[in-house]
Amino acid sequence: MPTIAGMTRSRLPLRLILFGLLALAAVVLLWFAVSLLNGLLEFYERVQAMPLLLRVPLIVLAAAIFAALLWFGWKLLRPARARPTRAASRRIPDRTGVEARVAELREQSADVANLEQELLELDRRRLGGECHVALFGEISTGKSSLLRQLASENASAIEADVIGGTTRQVSHYRGRLPDGRELVIADMPGSGEVSGQLREQLARDEALRAHAVVYLAASDLGRAQDAELRWLAGFGKPLILALNKVDQFQPAERDALLDTLRQRYRDVCRAIVGLSAGGREVFERRIADGRLERVERERRPEIDGLLDALQELTRGGSAQLEAGREAAVLSSIELRSQQVAREMALRDSEACVTRYTRRAVIGAMAAVAPGTDIIIQGALGTAMVRELARIHAVPVRDIDIEQLLARIGLTIRSTTAIVLAIAGNAMKAFPGLGTLGGGVVHAFAYGLAFDSLGRALNLSLAEHARLDQFETERHLRDLLSEPGRERIERVARLVIDSLRKQPEAD
Incomplete structure (x- = not known):
């Protein structure tokens, strides 16, 4: 070897x-x-x-x-010390800044009536000086039954139904603590109801408006409940986690569950208590002649632990909790104003893409020798990129635009056959267009490519807040290879409109 x-x-x-x-x-x-x-x-x-x-x-x-x-x-x-991340990491919005943001959106014709109403309600409750407590939790956890025990007036008008989702709107009642102080208690729709997103949003908004929140649960918290509880805590909201219906557990099981909740949420909640909100119970008893009798009666409530926790939490009155309440409401308004701004940017960017697609179609029809270079090298492409970047508040440089359009040009050239095939097939679906010359087909191809480029830019700018060449190219390939029926019909209508206006121009 x-x-x-x-x-x-x-x-x-x-x-x-x-x-x-x-x-x-x-x-x-x-x-x-x-x-x-x-x-x-x-x-x-x-x-x-x-x-x-x-x-x-x-x-x-x-x-x-x-x-x-x-x-x-x-x-x-030495290892770095763990820093607290709750209140210290939460940015408290400035009232002046939030109001300026809402005013700016109003000037841009955005619908900000709900945001302005939130600011008015924020001031109204502050001037009223009353302490507001919200009952929050999933459906069928006993919120209405607990409210009947807490409310000092109109308690008989509060419905407590065994069917989940009985509460449909936010209602306010007055309650009194053992030391004589009054509370305004909000009964809200429960979360977790099928097709109840609107009512869930009402409940979340009211929870943020309150000075404190009692989160009611009937067992260990699931993933959705845990997320809700931590979402409220993320706004700095004072929380009491109340485990309802503890009388239905064995003593050892009840104590073990409360210990688990206290260990898990001791850094999230101010207090964790067990209670029985009452309500009606049904049981059977044997009478003297040996028959079984079905008996329905009111369950004895046990809410002393919750009353003590509420009394301790609100001992300083609304003035002590007002700063945290205002910060939570302003944070919510700020987040909602950002959502409004995103929706406006989407609306404006859609209009921008449609406007430049129409110009591309008209330019293609007027061209002596149509070619896809008009899309990537002409003034239309550069102008559209600049305007979309302005709508998304993303700064761009001329060199970045040139590099992007150069890269996009290669993509469009490599998919020209696909685009033309889609254009030819689409024209056959519209009477009269299928018999016209190749110029109309090329105009449709221009329009489809330009529409795809604009939408790819919108996706990239919205996702990354910068001009990302690779992401824009990826979105463009997807949009060109499989255009939806709605997009095809929209571009075809632009071609038809351009054809109709040509004789008028002549």
Whole structure:
């Protein structure tokens, strides 16, 4: 086996070299250790030979230098302390800034009536000086039954139904704590109801308007409940987690569940209590003649723990909790104003793409020798990119636009056959267009490519808040390869409108 023997001989010198290097390193390390030990011994002998007046200061100086090195190394290598992330990391919006944002949206013809109403309600509750508490939780957790125990007036008018989703709107009632102070209690629609998104939004908005929130649960919290609770805590909302219907658990099971909730949410909630909100219960009992009798009666409420927690939480009155309430409401308004701004940008960008697509169709029909270069090299492409960037508030440079259009040009050229095929098939679906010349087909292809470019830019700018060439190209390929029926019909209508206006122009 000459090959194997040759391989063995070729590896032998390398092994010898590595062994020699390791041996040399061992000798150098041993020499360094011996030299260091020898130096320390000489230093020790010289220190011993020094007078006492010189020896003591030298030892103190050496010890101080050694201690300073240890302290500096500990500062560099110690793990960083965990910093609190709740209130410290939450940015508190400025009232003036929020109002200016809403005013700016109003000037842009946006619908901000709900946002302005929130600001008015914020001021109204602050001037009223009443302490508002919201009952929040999923459907069928006993919110209406608990409200009947907390409300001091109109308690008989509060419905408590076994059917989930009974509460359809936000209602306010007055309640009284054991120390005589009054609360305004909000009964809200429950979350988790099928097709109840609008009512859930009403509940979330009212929870943010309240000074404090009682989150009611009838068992351990699921994923959706956990997310809701932490969402409220993210706004800095004072929370009480109340486990209802504890009388239906065995004592050991009840205590274990409460301990689990306290460990999990001790950094989220101000208090975690168990209670029984009452309501009606049905049971069977045996009468004297041996028959079973079905009995329905009111369940005895046990809400002392919740009353104590509410009393402690609101001890300072609404004034103590007003700053947190205002911050939560302003944060909500700020988020909603950002959503309005995004919707306006989407509306304006849609109009922009339609406007430039129409211009591209007209330009294609007027061209002597139509070609896709008009889309990527002409003034229309550059102008559309600039306007879409302005709508999305993304700064762009001329060189970035040129590079983007150059890259997009390659993509459009590589898919020209596909676009023309789609254009030809689409024209057949519209009576009269299918019999016209190739100029109309090319105009439709221009329009479809331009529409795809605009929509790809919109997607990229909205997702990344910058002019991303690769993402824009990816979206463009998807839009060109599989255009939806709605887009095809919209571009075809632009072609038809342009054809109708041509004789008028002539």
